[in-house]
Structures are given as structure tokens and as C-alpha cells.
Amino acid sequence: MKRAYNFGAGPSALPTEVLLEAQKELLDFKGSGLSIMEASHRSALYAEIHDNAQSLMRELYAIPDEYEILFLQGGASMQFAMVPMNLKQSGRVQFANTGAWSVKAIKEAKIAGMSVEVIASSEETSFDRIPETINFDDAIDYAHITSNNTIYGTQYHTYPSSKAPLVVDASSDIFSYPVDWSKVSMMYAGAQKNAGPSGVTIVIMKKSLIRDNNTLPTMLRYKTHADNNSLYNTPPTFGIYLLNLTMEWIKKQGGIKAIESINQTKADILYKAIDESNGFYISHAQKESRSLMNVSFNIKGKNQEVEAKLIKKTEEAGMIGLKGHRSTGGLRASIYNGVPLEAVEALVALLKEFAQEEYTNV
Numbered sequence: 096m097k098r099a100y101n102f103g104a105g106p107s108a109l110p111t112e113v114l115l116e117a118q119k120e121l122l123d124f125k126g127s128g129l130s131i132m133e134a135s136h137r138s139a140l141y142a143e144i145h146d147n148a149q150s151l152m153r154e155l156y157a158i159p160d161e162y163e164i165l166f167l168q169g170g171a172s173m174q175f176a177m178v179p180m181n182l183k184q185s186g187r188v189q190f191a192n193t194g195a196w197s198v199k200a201i202k203e204a205k206i207a208g209m210s211v212e213v214i215a216s217s218e219e220t221s222f223d224r225i226p227e228t229i230n231f232d233d234a235i236d237y238a239h240i241t242s243n244n245t246i247y248g249t250q251y252h253t254y255p256s257s258k259a260p261l262v263v264d265a266s267s268d269i270f271s272y273p274v275d276w277s278k279v280s281m282m283y284a285g286a287q288k289n290a291g292p293s294g295v296t297i298v299i300m301k302k303s304l305i306r307d308n309n310t311l312p313t314m315l316r317y318k319t320h321a322d323n324n325s326l327y328n329t330p331p332t333f334g335i336y337l338l339n340l341t342m343e344w345i346k347k348q349g350g351i352k353a354i355e356s357i358n359q360t361k362a363d364i365l366y367k368a369i370d371e372s373n374g375f376y377i378s379h380a381q382k383e384s385r386s387l388m389n390v391s392f393n394i395k396g397k398n399q400e401v402e403a404k405l406i407k408k409t410e411e412a413g414m415i416g417l418k419g420h421r422s423t424g425g426l427r428a429s430i431y432n433g434v435p436l437e438a439v440e441a442l443v444a445l446l447k448e449f450a451q452e453e454y455t456n457v
């Protein structure tokens with residue numbers, strides 16, 4: 096069996112151990128004679144997985160008891176709309192705009208009738224950084240940030256403080272470092288970048304933010320899902336099963352702190368190769384805002400021919416998903432939890448070799 100080095104931005108690499116376990120159990124889950132995919136979401140067989148996924152998340156991510164953990168559908172993009180619909184009181188919300196995903200969240204908040212204030216932005220410099228000062232007002236319904244900017248490769252290394260509830264879109268860095276929950280009232284993420292397959296959306300929110308709102312469609316109320324332990328309707332059972340296996344894998348690695356330290360190593364060697372390339376590779380993100388999850392970089396002079404040659408070379412070496420997003424160009428290496436150090440080491444070696452071969456040509 097040959098597994099590619101997958102640097103895709105999402106859906107992205109899952110730990111091989113997780114997939115092997117799923118393969119082993121695919122036809123006969125723990126002697127039940129069923130695939131877990133075929134089991135009722137009301138069965139004891141499935142209930143154990145559902146509850147275990149939640150309790151492992153709570154344990155590993157140190158989520159306090161006053162937070163609810165929900166498994167929803169519709170992706171982070173659905174949360175862009177559900178958050179304002181459910182959290183709207185006065186109608187005032189403030190955003191830090193750090194890229195395309197923030198922009199989409201802002202757009203949906205406006206559609207939901209919120210009065211949106213963008214109080215900090217890095218748009219003028221092509222979203223190459225996290226704004227230095229972010230001061231949210233106290234008298235707003237909530238404040239919103241995108242913790243990791245998947246396209247531009249920037250990341251908050253500390254969350255801003257906010258008296259108003261801070262809502263974090265952590266789609267591309269959930270479970271990659273310990274979170275200071277005293278700062279966060281709500282976090283949401285599509286599972287497909289760092290936690291499992293697409294189809295499951297993780298919501299972690301303070302119970303006090305879950306309100307009865309009879310004017311919203313039943314499925315769009317957090318209360319519906321909280322009251323029913325995310326089993327109001329059929330949840331994405333197979334996705335939650337894989338999420339549970341991923342949580343077990345994180346635990347085996349030594350927990351979130353251990354994962355963070357591996358992530359730091361992976362990012363360090365990659366940024367080092369970029370910084371020590373004599374200007375051949377140029378990081379999109381400013382140093383202090385660099386993401387440990389997505390490393391976006393260009394080739395000197397943004398030479399498209401050389402870029403295409405490099406991408407071809409990575410593909411020949413069994414690496415996939417390195418082409419940058421169309422808005423930044425260049426390359427992007429997504430090095431989520433599931434990407435092994437070995438893959439990043441192979442990429443670093445290839446980048447060094449390529450720079451040496453090509454430097455005089457650009």
C-alpha cells in the first residue's frame with residue numbers, strides 16, 4: 096500500500112492509523128455483524144461512540160462543563176449563518192477580518208440582519224498578518240475571529256480578549272493547540288481539516304448562550320440540538336465514528352500538547368527552509384502571524400513557469416495538494432495534525448534541492 100504525502104487544504108490527511116482501524120471494523124463493528132454505518136443512531140452500539148467522542152473531546156481539549164459540545168451538519172459555512180441567527184439580541188456584532196473566511200462570515204451575519212462592524216482588518220496587505228490591536232466593544236452581541244486563515248497561512252497565537260462573547264471559527268486549527276477557554280464563548284469547525292471527514296460540524300459553546308428562539312426553524316436552533324444530545328435527527332454517524340477514532344489517536348500521541356509540539360516542529364523546519372532559501376521562497380505571512388497549519392509561499396518573482404515545474408516535481412515525488420489558492424498563487428503546504436513529520440521532511444528536502452537547481456534561473 097502506498098499512501099501519498101497529502102498536503103491538501105481540506106478535506107485533508109487523516110492519520111493512517113485511524114483509517115486502518117476504520118478499515119478493520121468496516122464490515123463487522125466489534126462483533127455486531129454490522130458496519131457502524133449501518134447501525135441505528137438510536138442503538139447502544141452507536142450511542143457509545145457518540146458519547147465517547149464527546150467525552151474524549153472534553154478531556155483532551157479541556158472543555159469546561161459549562162460548555163455544550165454539538166455535532167451538527169452544514170459545515171462551518173452553515174455556522175456563519177446559525178451563529179448570528181441564534182446570538183442576535185441588540186443586533187450589534189464586531190469582526191476582525193483576516194481573510195476570505197472572515198469575509199464570508201461577515202456576509203452571512205449581514206443577511207441575518209446584524210449590524211456588522213469590522214474593527215480590525217489586514218485586507219490592505221493581502222491578509223498577510225493578524226491585526227496587531229483588536230479591541231472589541233463590551234456592548235455587542237458577540238465578537239468574531241477566524242483563528243487560522245487557511246488560504247493566507249496566518250494564525251492567531253493568542254486570542255484577543257473580549258468582554259462580549261468571543262466566537263471563533265477554528266475550522267483549520269481545532270485540536271492543534273490547547274485553548275484558553277476563559278477567552279472563548281463559542282468555537283466551531285468543519286471536521287474535515289483537523290478532526291475527521293467532511294460532514295460533521297463541531298460546535299463547542301457556553302450553555303448560557305443557548306437560548307430558546309421559536310422564530311428560527313427547528314433545525315437551525317442550537318437549543319434543539321443541545322436538548323437532544325445532537326440526536327434530534329440522524330447525525331452524521333460515520334463521520335462522528337471517525338472523529339472519535341481521531342480523538343483516540345490524539346490521546347495516543349500524548350494529547351493536544353504533544354500534538355502542538357509536533358506541529359511546531361513540522362512548521363519550524365518548513366519555515367526554516369523558506370527563510371534560508373536566499374529569497375528563492377517567500378512566505379506569504381509575516382513572521383509573527385505565521386500559521387502552524389497552512390504554510391503559503393511564493394517563488395521569487397512569482398515565476399509561474401518555475402512554480403509549475405516545482406509542483407510537477409512534488410507530484411512526481413508522491414506529494415499532493417501543494418498548489419496555492421488562486422488568490423495568493425504560489426504554493427501552500429497544509430500540515431495539519433494528520434500530516435506526519437516524515438511528509439514535511441520529504442517536502443523540505445525537495446524544496447531545498449529544487450531551490451539549488453533553479454536559483455540561477457530565476
Ligand SMILES: *Cc1c(COP(=O)(O)O)cnc(C)c1O
Nearest residue numbers: 170171172196245264266267285
Ligand atoms: C474550510 C473553512 C471553512 C469552510 O468550511 P465548510 O465546512 O466547508 O463550510 C470555514 N472557515 C475556515 C477557517 C475554513 O478553513
